[in-house]
Amino acid sequence: MTRCRFLIVGGGIAGLSTAWHLARAGHGRETVLLEAEPHLASHSTARNAAILRTLSSDPLSTRIALTSADFLRQPPAGFCDVPLVDAKGLVLAAGPERADEIAGWLKAVGETPIRVEALSAARLRALSPAFRAEVAAAWSFPEEGRIDIGALVAGFVRGAQAGGVELCRDREVEELAVEDGRVCGARMRGGEEISADTTVLAAGGWAAGLGSRAGSRVALRPTRRHLLVTAPGPEARREWPVIWYFGSVAEGEFYCRPEGDGMLFCACEVTDVDPNALGIDPDVQGAIATKVARHLPDFAAAGVAHFWCGMRTLTGDGRFAVGPDPDLAGLFWVAGLGGAGMVCGAEVGRIAGRLLTGEPVAPDVETGLSPARLAEMRVGRGARQRSA
Ligand SMILES: Cc1cc2nc3c(=O)[nH]c(=O)nc-3n(C[C@H](O)[C@H](O)[C@H](O)COP(=O)(O)OP(=O)(O)OC[C@H]3O[C@@H](n4cnc5c(N)ncnc54)[C@H](O)[C@@H]3O)c2cc1C
Numbered sequence: 001m002t003r004c005r006f007l008i009v010g011g012g013i014a015g016l017s018t019a020w021h022l023a024r025a026g027h028g029r030e031t032v033l034l035e036a037e038p039h040l041a042s043h044s045t046a047r048n049a050a051i052l053r054t055l056s057s058d059p060l061s062t063r064i065a066l067t068s069a070d071f072l073r074q075p076p077a078g079f080c081d082v083p084l085v086d087a088k089g090l091v092l093a094a095g096p097e098r099a100d101e102i103a104g105w106l107k108a109v110g111e112t113p114i115r116v117e118a119l120s121a122a123r124l125r126a127l128s129p130a131f132r133a134e135v136a137a138a139w140s141f142p143e144e145g146r147i148d149i150g151a152l153v154a155g156f157v158r159g160a161q162a163g164g165v166e167l168c169r170d171r172e173v174e175e176l177a178v179e180d181g182r183v184c185g186a187r188m189r190g191g192e193e194i195s196a197d198t199t200v201l202a203a204g205g206w207a208a209g210l211g212s213r214a215g216s217r218v219a220l221r222p223t224r225r226h227l228l229v230t231a232p233g234p235e236a237r238r239e240w241p242v243i244w245y246f247g248s249v250a251e252g253e254f255y256c257r258p259e260g261d262g263m264l265f266c267a268c269e270v271t272d273v274d275p276n277a278l279g280i281d282p283d284v285q286g287a288i289a290t291k292v293a294r295h296l297p298d299f300a301a302a303g304v305a306h307f308w309c310g311m312r313t314l315t316g317d318g319r320f321a322v323g324p325d326p327d328l329a330g331l332f333w334v335a336g337l338g339g340a341g342m343v344c345g346a347e348v349g350r351i352a353g354r355l356l357t358g359e360p361v362a363p364d365v366e367t368g369l370s371p372a373r374l375a376e377m378r379v380g381r382g383a384r385q386r387s388a
Helices: 013-024 059-073 099-108 121-127 149-162 204-213 282-295 341-356 363-369 372-376
Strands: 003-009 031-034 090-094 117-119 137-141 145-147 166-168 173-179 182-188 193-201 221-230 242-246 253-259 262-266 304-314 321-324 331-335
Touching: 003 013, 003 182, 013 031, 013 149, 013 331, 013 341, 031 193, 059 099, 059 341, 059 363, 090 099, 090 121, 099 137, 117 121, 121 137, 149 166, 149 341, 173 193, 173 204, 193 204, 193 341, 204 221, 204 304, 204 331, 221 282, 253 282, 262 282, 282 304, 321 341, 321 363, 331 341, 341 363
Parallel strands: 003 031, 003 193, 031 166, 090 242, 193 331
Antiparallel strands: 090 137, 117 137, 173 182, 182 193, 221 262, 221 304, 242 253, 253 262, 321 331
């Protein structure tokens, strides 16, 4: 196709969920998705911790996460034939410096229903005996845990295709096509062009570069984070919940969960990165080892089975960027999914699909996610960030 109504750039969770929702609303045959790689969902969407955590510092983001979690727990009929959530539970545990802050996040959720129980030290110990960090307060979210990323991606791909979306792999967009201040499609490597009424930037860490080369002022911050999985050891138990620890302000966060017969660990570092030069930093392995020795000493000597990194693309205020570009007509953003794209991707795609087709969205969501706010906002070190 050389012309379409909606041209989606990027085949990660952001682009695929948007494509699926457009197909579901009857616009599949008017939609083309271009993915640079030979396989869909092979960047951040394939490299994350797959944790379902809904609570964050921002009540609007928590609300979006809770709605998305409902989709994950009860996807529409025919979406997939396996459960998308393994609800072994999620525990948020805070050291003395951050306990009041996390309690405040829960208060701010207000009337929004969220299943949570305060945990005593003894109960936390029973749930996860290997975890020994200094904990001043802990909460258990029994309906949260781990997402089946493969099944989620496959569900979006299958549904989008069945609804008529053309999913094109190995098609790298070199630049957006701009005429008279309007984005009117994209030029691909090799010279092929495709024109579109609306071009949807869902290119993860690459979205900001593509946008700014076309003249957009929307700023995003691609950052790198590493994950480590230990070699199988007798100490790890598959029934342990995800534990997310908020240590002192100086130490920062740390999370872990069982992975097969080993454990997955993250030191929660945030490092700015060039999306085209994403490489592993071996020093982070040392930072993870330090936190593991302190918080789960039984695993201090565990072998390493896998160590990898991926990109989390942040915004200046920690909220996603979903909506039209403030300056360039014909350009629409579904980006800045930060550390919550796997939890929130389903709802983000629904919001994007509705805005693209002129359907109403709750006004606070439309304003709160509008990319216009990011044209003026500082993005960089010190800007707020959230989740995995
Ligand atoms: C270490 C780590 C742990 C994480 N853990 C969690 C977690 O536990 N829970 C959670 O909810 N989230 C987590 N996340 C965040 C989550 O992975 C991201 O929010 C999500 O994957 C972002 O999806 P995306 O579609 O925006 O980006 P991507 O998945 O990166 O997709 C973007 C796509 O665009 C394509 N593309 C780029 N440029 C072009 C171009 N020019 N032409 C065509 N295609 C292009 C890319 O090839 C890519 O496939 C984690 C992230 C990291 C790095």
